[in-house]
Amino acid sequence: MPTKTFRRFSISALVFSIVLSAAAFAQDLPTAKPESVGLSSERLEKISAAVQRSIDDKRLAGAVTIVVRHGQVAYFKAQGLADREANKPMQKDSIFRICSMSKPITSLAVMMLYEDGKFLLDDPVSQYLPEFKNMKVLAKNANGQTYTVPATKEITIRDLLRHTSGITYNWNGDLGQAYNDAKVASGLLQYDGAIGDNVKSLASVPLLFNPGERFEYSLSVDVLGRLVEVLSGKPLDEFFKTRIFDPLGMKDTYFYLPDDKVARLATVYTYYDGKGLNRFPDTPITEGTFTYSADYPYRGPKKLFSGGAGLSSTASDYARFCQMMLNGGKLGNVRLISRKTVELMSHDQLGKIGPDQGFGLGFGIDGAKGPLSELGSVGTYSWGGFYYTTFSIDPKEDLVVVFMGQLHPTGNLNVNREVHILAYQAIID
Numbered sequence: 333m334p335t336k337t338f339r340r341f342s343i344s345a346l347v348f349s350i351v352l353s354a355a356a357f358a359q360d361l362p363t364a365k366p367e368s369v370g371l372s373s374e375r376l377e378k379i380s381a382a383v384q385r386s387i388d389d390k391r392l393a394g395a396v397t398i399v400v401r402h403g404q405v406a407y408f409k410a411q412g413l414a415d416r417e418a419n420k421p422m423q424k425d426s427i428f429r430i431c432s433m434s435k436p437i438t439s440l441a442v443m444m445l446y447e448d449g450k451f452l453l454d455d456p457v458s459q460y461l462p463e464f465k466n467m468k469v470l471a472k473n474a475n476g477q478t479y480t481v482p483a484t485k486e487i488t489i490r491d492l493l494r495h496t497s498g499i500t501y502n503w504n505g506d507l508g509q510a511y512n513d514a515k516v517a518s519g520l521l522q523y524d525g526a527i528g529d530n531v532k533s534l535a536s537v538p539l540l541f542n543p544g545e546r547f548e549y550s551l552s553v554d555v556l557g558r559l560v561e562v563l564s565g566k567p568l569d570e571f572f573k574t575r576i577f578d579p580l581g582m583k584d585t586y587f588y589l590p591d592d593k594v595a596r597l598a599t600v601y602t603y604y605d606g607k608g609l610n611r612f613p614d615t616p617i618t619e620g621t622f623t624y625s626a627d628y629p630y631r632g633p634k635k636l637f638s639g640g641a642g643l644s645s646t647a648s649d650y651a652r653f654c655q656m657m658l659n660g661g662k663l664g665n666v667r668l669i670s671r672k673t674v675e676l677m678s679h680d681q682l683g684k685i686g687p688d689q690g691f692g693l694g695f696g697i698d699g700a701k702g703p704l705s706e707l708g709s710v711g712t713y714s715w716g717g718f719y720y721t722t723f724s725i726d727p728k729e730d731l732v733v734v735f736m737g738q739l740h741p742t743g744n745l746n747v748n749r750e751v752h753i754l755a756y757q758a759i760i761d
Contacts, residue, residue, distance in 0.1 A: 360581070361655060364404035370761030371399070376407045379754045386747040387412040390609045392737055393601050394422035396647040399755045400655060400732040414598040417611060427584055427596045428736040429629060430650065431520065431641045431717035435553045437653065438639035439493055439694025441560045441571055443673050450563045456486035457555065460562050463535035469498065470506060470538040480538045487543045489559070492552040493693040494681040498539030499550040501622070508621030510537045519554060519638025520624040520718060521616060526635050527568060531558040547686025557639020568637040579666045580652050585645040588634040597644065600626040600719055603743035624718070641718065647736045654725050654732040678713045678727070706749065707756040722748045729759065
């Protein structure tokens with residue numbers, strides 16, 4: 333072999349080896365005895381007891397919980413059943429519909445492009461998605477009749493990230509029917525179109541309020557998913573895979589599950605007073621103007637990459653994402669974003685706008701506007717998903733908690749919140 337060719341081969345092999353070793357390092361968070369990371373084994377078992385109580389009371393079929401401290405997994409447990417009717421045990425690698433826990437991942441993708449110099453946060457989104465130019469805002473007269481007026485401001489990328497865009501969801505009482513009439517997809521129901529089609533439909537409907545006026549949880553992050561496609565030149569699923577999932581070793585996170593992984597998808601259950609816990613029906617459920625299904629991860633056109641709700645994942649995959657954020661944008665030898673960008677994302681962006689809870693660029697922020705409502709730390713950032721999944725990232729305590737069930741409606745079950753509280757009471761250092 334000629335010397336130059338051999339050198340090129342050696343360098344390529346070395347680079348490939350480094351890439352593989354980096355990805356492999358990121359795939360498995362190390363485990364540790366709880367006491368070695370300042371947690372009590374005995375007190376962590378209160379998590380097991382709380383989850384099992386919900387299972388025994390037939391309020392929840394099953395769940396998976398992970399607690400990570402100082403970058404090491406101190407508690408990782410699967411409980412109950414992934415499918416009650418089949419008597420199929422929940423496994424640590426069971427896959428869950430994470431719904432709105434897709435939003436932080438899409439927000440990360442946006443901020444990666446921000447670091448690439450693609451835009452500034454206060455750029456109007458119409459600069460990149462022209463369908464959002466000259467938006468209208470819904471208004472009502474004294475008789476309650478609605479009409480539209482020109483928006484006083486343009487929607488900025490910051491507005492989309494912090495949910496102050498004026499966009500809402502299909503369940504909204506004022507605009508939900510208009511969303512349905514325009515065939516706007518929520519991400520929780522089959523849709524025969526791509527994200528670009530959906531965003532154009534969304535832009536054809538008036539805004540609920542002028543951008544920047546207040547917080548309204550919304551389809552803004554689906555717009556951001558389309559923004560990622562336009563700015564990167566890649567479909568959203570490809571961007572996620574190549575820039576986020578593969579580097580972090582998130583091998584079980586998808587918009588649409590491969591056929592060989594569908595069997596690992598946990599079953600969704602419903603809980604209604606008087607009816608108890610039941611398997612999600614074969615047909616979608618409609619609540620007012622909002623309709624949602626449970627089979628969208630594996631059945632249907634599979635064209636829509638909903639950045640706000642479409643992903644399915646495992647508890648361990650999502651823990652890797654959380655640990656990367658907690659590490660300031662890095663996991664193992666893989667860095668996705670800078671420490672300063674993580675600081676910006678996890679800093680309250682609402683100020684005097686909106687609810688008591690703070691909200692950053694993709695995450696809810698605890699203690700940003702007042703006393704903590706439960707056991708925790710000021711500055712913890714977190715969110716949850718429609719089908720009963722939650723996570724929290726606490727920089728002060730160097731703590732990650734991920735809880736995943738599959739339940740909606742929930743019948744006001746609070747074990748998802750209890751799990752996070754019980755992780756904190758286990759701290760002993």
